[in-house]
Amino acid sequence: MKKSITLLVSSLFACSAQAITTTETNITMAGALIAAQAAVENCASKGYSVAATVVDASGDTKVTLRADGAGPHTLDASRRKAYTSASARQPTSAMLATSQTNPTAQNLGQIDGFLLLGGGIPIRINNVVVGAIGVGGAPGGPLDDQCAQAGIDKLLAK
Template sequence: MRLIVSTLAASLALAATAASAQAVRTERSITAQLAQQIATEAVNACAANGYAVAATVVDRAGIVRAVLRADNAGPHTLASSERKAWTSASARNATQAMMLGAQSNPAGANLVYLPGFLLLGGGVPIKAGNDTIGAVGVGGAPGGHLDEQCANAAIDKVKAQLQ
């Protein structure tokens, strides 16, 4: 009987430990310093191609960490870069891929009705290993695919820091 009670007590203690371990999560997120570096790199990458853009970097929850608007970038570029970054962080996906998916899938087309979602190219998740730690959104180049190129170029510049 004692063995059964001891075994039962040990099982309950193990279950309680497992339950408490699942109650608290550790999440990785982008630092302000890295966010500013990525925003700067994205604006510079577009400037090298003659595009005046804004870049916004958000953390994994979609909260703005850094924003940079190039000289001569239109005021609308701020809102579009922020919405692209937020959409990408929220969906953990590139907005260009989401846009193409929504165009080819009638059910996916409803994503455009979600408040805050902007399905235009230029939002790219920032990953450290398998974890999405934030996203960068770029707005203002003459095409979302070009905004996305600048976002990817910025992430490539800092990839050593994303290990």
């Protein structure tokens, strides 16, 4: 009887732990480095000196790279774009458009840490956001987007 009660209590704790925890899939440092380096190199091939930051699914920085000649502001811009994209699970360029056209979203840019400029794109594996990349320093959000996408494309090709 004592063994049965112990087994029952153990089962309850096991079920309870599963009910109050989650498992999150995140990009690895090696994967983050591939994406960031490819993004910086893609921009460099076009003559742009940028910074690229890759964050995990929670928005915590995994890797930041800054090209020679990239302005100091590009570090913070790339990090905030990556954080914004990971947090909202969507590209920052789409969030910018929404904030400009939807009155209920006009204050999105006021969220602490957010930056609503193009250049932040979520990284999805099997339709699950495992992180995001942010690029800052190209002359315009659409160009930052292109470099960020190049980083993701290189990562997914591995």
